[in-house]
Amino acid sequence: xxxxxQDVARATGLSLPTVSRVLSGSNYPIAADTRQRVQAAxxxxxxxxxxxxxxxxxxxxxxxxxIVDDIMSAFVPPIVRGIQDRLAAADYSGLIVxxxxxxxxxxxxxxxxxxxxxxxxxxxxxxxxxxxELLGNAEKPCFFVHRxxxxxxxxxVVPDDFRCSxxxxxxxxxxxxxxxxxxxxxxxxxxxxxxxxxxxxxxxxHGLAIDPARIAYGDWETKSGYDAALHLLNxxxxxxxxxxxxxxxxxxxxYAVQDAGLSVPNDVAIVGYDNRDFAAIVRPAITTMSxxxxxxxxxxxxLLLAQIDERSPAVDEVRIQGELMIRExxxxxxxARCTERTESVTTLRRLLLNREPDN
Amino acid sequence: xxxxxQDVARATGLSLPTVSRVLSGSNYPIAADTRQRVQAAxxxxxxxxxxxxxxxxxxxxxxxxxIVDDIMSAFVPPIVRGIQDRLAAADYSGLIVxxxxxxxxxxxxxxxxxxxxxxxxxxxxxxxxxxxELLGNAEKPCFFVHRxxxxxxxxxVVPDDFRCSxxxxxxxxxxxxxxxxxxxxxxxxxxxxxxxxxxxxxxxxHGLAIDPARIAYGDWETKSGYDAALHLLNxxxxxxxxxxxxxxxxxxxxYAVQDAGLSVPNDVAIVGYDNRDFAAIVRPAITTMSxxxxxxxxxxxxLLLAQIDERSPAVDEVRIQGELMIRExxxxxxxARCTERTESVTTLRRLLLNREPDN
DNA sequence: AAGGGGATAGAAATCGTTATCTACTCTGCA
DNA sequence: TGCAGAGTAGATAACGATTTCTATCCCCTT
Numbered sequence: 001x002x003x004x005x006q007d008v009a010r011a012t013g014l015s016l017p018t019v020s021r022v023l024s025g026s027n028y029p030i031a032a033d034t035r036q037r038v039q040a041a042x043x044x045x046x047x048x049x050x051x052x053x054x055x056x057x058x059x060x061x062x063x064x065x066x067i068v069d070d071i072m073s074a075f076v077p078p079i080v081r082g083i084q085d086r087l088a089a090a091d092y093s094g095l096i097v098x099x100x101x102x103x104x105x106x107x108x109x110x111x112x113x114x115x116x117x118x119x120x121x122x123x124x125x126x127x128x129x130x131x132x133e134l135l136g137n138a139e140k141p142c143f144f145v146h147r148x149x150x151x152x153x154x155x156x157v158v159p160d161d162f163r164c165s166x167x168x169x170x171x172x173x174x175x176x177x178x179x180x181x182x183x184x185x186x187x188x189x190x191x192x193x194x195x196x197x198x199x200x201x202x203x204x205x206h207g208l209a210i211d212p213a214r215i216a217y218g219d220w221e222t223k224s225g226y227d228a229a230l231h232l233l234n235x236x237x238x239x240x241x242x243x244x245x246x247x248x249x250x251x252x253x254x255y256a257v258q259d260a261g262l263s264v265p266n267d268v269a270i271v272g273y274d275n276r277d278f279a280a281i282v283r284p285a286i287t288t289m290s291x292x293x294x295x296x297x298x299x300x301x302x303l304l305l306a307q308i309d310e311r312s313p314a315v316d317e318v319r320i321q322g323e324l325m326i327r328e329x330x331x332x333x334x335x336a337r338c339t340e341r342t343e344s345v346t347t348l349r350r351l352l353l354n355r356e357p358d359n
Numbered sequence: 360x361x362x363x364x365q366d367v368a369r370a371t372g373l374s375l376p377t378v379s380r381v382l383s384g385s386n387y388p389i390a391a392d393t394r395q396r397v398q399a400a401x402x403x404x405x406x407x408x409x410x411x412x413x414x415x416x417x418x419x420x421x422x423x424x425x426i427v428d429d430i431m432s433a434f435v436p437p438i439v440r441g442i443q444d445r446l447a448a449a450d451y452s453g454l455i456v457x458x459x460x461x462x463x464x465x466x467x468x469x470x471x472x473x474x475x476x477x478x479x480x481x482x483x484x485x486x487x488x489x490x491x492e493l494l495g496n497a498e499k500p501c502f503f504v505h506r507x508x509x510x511x512x513x514x515x516v517v518p519d520d521f522r523c524s525x526x527x528x529x530x531x532x533x534x535x536x537x538x539x540x541x542x543x544x545x546x547x548x549x550x551x552x553x554x555x556x557x558x559x560x561x562x563x564x565h566g567l568a569i570d571p572a573r574i575a576y577g578d579w580e581t582k583s584g585y586d587a588a589l590h591l592l593n594x595x596x597x598x599x600x601x602x603x604x605x606x607x608x609x610x611x612x613x614y615a616v617q618d619a620g621l622s623v624p625n626d627v628a629i630v631g632y633d634n635r636d637f638a639a640i641v642r643p644a645i646t647t648m649s650x651x652x653x654x655x656x657x658x659x660x661x662l663l664l665a666q667i668d669e670r671s672p673a674v675d676e677v678r679i680q681g682e683l684m685i686r687e688x689x690x691x692x693x694x695a696r697c698t699e700r701t702e703s704v705t706t707l708r709r710l711l712l713n714r715e716p717d718n
Numbered sequence: 719a720a721g722g723g724g725a726t727a728g729a730a731a732t733c734g735t736t737a738t739c740t741a742c743t744c745t746g747c748a
Numbered sequence: 749t750g751c752a753g754a755g756t757a758g759a760t761a762a763c764g765a766t767t768t769c770t771a772t773c774c775c776c777t778t
Contacts, residue, residue: 048474049474052475056409081430084430093456095454112452117407117410281581
C-alpha cells in the first residue's frame with residue numbers, strides 16, 4: 001500500500017539503515033547532505049512511518065490503554081481529555097476501552113490491550129481489584145485515576161476530597177453561617193466518607209458543634225437530596241446552609257427548599273460538589289466545589305509516562321485540589337448570563353393573558 | 360518480554376506455522392489433537408498474540424481512527440460509545456484524537472492515524488473539508504458522523520433534523536397549540552436551517568400560517584434563547600408554545616417566560632431539541648427531541664466496517680430519527696423524581712423564619 | 719610512515735506473525 | 749497396483765522497521 005523506507009532508500013540510492021537513521025530521528029552521525037537527500041525524498045514520495053513495524057522492533061508502541069467503565073459517565077470525558085493531552089504532547093496515543101463495571105469485560109479488555117501491545121495502562125474511575133491481580137504477569141506500569149473504592153493505593157491520582165470539603169465549610173463560615181447541614185453520599189463510598197471527614201474537621205476548627213441532626217444521607221441522586229434536605233429543614237434548629245456532597249443532591253436540596261416556600265440562598269444557602277455541567281445553568285446557579293477532572297487525567301498520564309520512560313518508581317497517592325465555583329446558590333449575585341429580569345413584564349403578561357384568536 | 364508463538368511451538372514440538380494456524384483461528388485443516396495440544400500449551404504458557412506483528416503481516420490492524428474536535432463536547436461521548444460498541448463487537452478498537460477545530464492539528468492527526476496504521480477513519484461532528492482533500496492519496500474508507508456544516512455528502516450519518524422538527528410541531532399541535540413560536544439556531548448552521556424547514560413543513564401541513572413575527576434567531580446559547588423568547592412574547596399575538604432549536608435556548612426561554620411572570624407550561628409550552636443531560640433535571644423538565652447520538656455512532660461504525668471488510672460501496676447520507684422525550688415543559692405531569700411538593704411546608708417555614716441561636 | 723580513531727554508510731539479523739510453497743501420509747477408486 | 753486428491757505439517761519468505769556489526773575513508777597524532 002504505502003511508501004516504505006525501502007522505497008526512500010531506492011529513490012536516494014542509499015541503504016535502508018541510513019534512511020531509517022535519518023527518518024527515525026536517531027542521533028547517529030549522518031552527513032548533512034545525506035540527511036537532506038533522505039528528507040527530500042521522503043517528503044516527495046509521501047513517506048509515512050509504520051508505527052506497527054517500529055513498535056515490533058523497538059518494543060515501544062507509544063500507546064497506552066485507558067480502561068473506563070463508560071465513556072459517557074459524567075467525569076470520564078474530561079479525565080480522558082486530560083490524559084490525551086498529556087499523551088499527545090509525548091506523541092503517545094490512548095486506546096479507550098469501556099468495561100461497564102463488568103469484571104469479565106475488564107479481564108478481556110486488559111488482555112486485548114496487552115495484546116496490542118500498549119506501554120502502560122490507566123484505570124479511570126476504577127476499581128475494586130488490586131492492581132497486581134489485574135495485570136497478571138505482565139510488567140506494565142499502570143495508574144489509577146479517580147479511583148472510587150477501597151483504601152488509598154500507590155500510583156493513583158485522586159481529588160483531595162478532605163481538603164476540598166474543608167474549603168467548602170470555610171467558605172460558608174466566611175459568609176456568616178454557623179448552622180451548616182450536611183447531605184452526605186452513601187457511607188460505603190470512600191469519597192463520601194472523606195468529604196464528611198473534611199466537613200467535620202473544618203467544623204471543629206471553626207468551633208461549630210457537630211449535631212447528628214444536621215447530617216443526612218443520600219444516594220447521590222437528586223431525589224435523595226430532596227428528601228435529605230426536607231429532613232434537615234424539619235428540625236428544631238434548621239441549618240442556614242447545606243453542603244451537599246454532590247451537585248445532583250444539591251439540586252434536589254434546592255428544590256426542597258423552594259418547595260418549602262423558602263428561598264435559596266436567602267433563607268438557606270446551598271453548596272454542591274463536582275461542578276457538573278448543569279450547576280452553572282440551573283436557577284439558582286449552584287455554588288460548588290469542582291472535581292479537578294482534567295488535571296487528574298493530566299497528572300496521571302504524566303506520571304505514567306515517567307514510569308514508562310525512565311522506570312521511575314511508583315509514587316504515593318497523589319491528591320489534586322478542586323476549585324470553588326462561587327455562584328448564586330450561596331449568595332453570589334447572578335451573572336450576566338440570562339438571569340437579569342425583564343423590565344416589561346407587565347406588558348407581556350397582559351398580552352399573553354389576553355390572547356388573540358389563532359394566527 | 361512476552362510468550363511468543365515460537366515458545367508455544369517449542370513447547371509442543373510443532374512448527375511455527377502450525378501453531379499460528381491454530382492460534383489465529385485460520386480455517387486451515389488441523390488435526391484435532393494437534394489443535395488441542397497447541398491450545399493447551401498456549402493457555403498454560405500464557406500466550407498473548409501480538410497484534411502489531413499480526414497487523415504488520417496482514418495489513419489489517421483492527422483499529423479505526425476516530426477524529427473528534429473535543430471528547431468533552433456534549434454529543435461526542437455518546438457518539439463515540441456507539442462507535443466503540445459496534446467496533447468492539449467486531450474485535451476492532453477505535454483510536455480517538457482531539458483536533459480542537461484546528462486544521463493544523465487535524466492534518467497531523469490524520470497523518471498520525473494513517474501511520475499507525477488504521478483500517479478506516481471516522482470523523483465525528485465534523486467537518487469543513489471535503490473527504491478527498493482530507494485523506495490525500497491514502498485509500499482508507501472513512502465516514503462522517505453528525506457532520507455539522509456543508510451540504511450532504513456520501514458516507515455520512517446525520518440526525519434527521521427535518522423529520523424530527525416536524526414531529527415536534529405535530530406534538531405541539533396535538534396538544535392544541537396553533538400559535539407556535541420558533542427560536543432558530545444561527546442561519547449559517549445546516550442543522551438550524553433544516554430544523555426550520557421541518558418546522559415550516561409541518562406548520563403548513565397543519566394549516567398554520569407562518570408568521571415571521573413568530574420566528575426569532577439565537578446563537579444556541581441560553582442567553583440568546585432568553586432574549587429570543589422575550590422577543591416572541593412581546594408581540595401582538597404571542598405564541599402559546601415555543602419550539603427552541605436546542606435545549607440551552609429552551610432553558611433560556613423557560614427563564615424568560617418565568618421572568619415574565621408566566622408559567623411553563625400553563626401559559627407557554629416549551630419544547631427543546633437535543634435532550635441534553637440537564638433537560639431532565641431542571642424545573643420544569645424540558646420536553647425535547649433527542650439527538651440519536653449513540654445510534655448515529657453505531658450505524659456509522661457498522662457501515663465503515665462493511666466498507667473495510669467487503670469493499671462495499673459508499674452509501675448515501677444516512678438519516679437517523681430522534682425520540683421525543685415528553686416532559687413537564689409542554690404539560691406532561693411531573694415524574695416521581697422529586698417534583699412532588701412537600702406537605703409540611705408551613706411548619707418548615709415557621710421553623711426557618713424563627714431561627715434559633717447558632718448550634 | 720604507521721596506526722588510532724572519528725565520521726559515515728552498508729550488510730545482515732531481528733522483532734512476532736502470517737502466507738506461500740513443498741512434502742509427506744493416507745484413503746479411495748479406476 | 750497405481751494414482752489423484754484430501755488431510756496435515758514443515759521450511760521459508762515476507763511485512764516494515766531498528767539494531768548490531770562491519771567496512772570504508774580520511775584526518776591526525778606520534
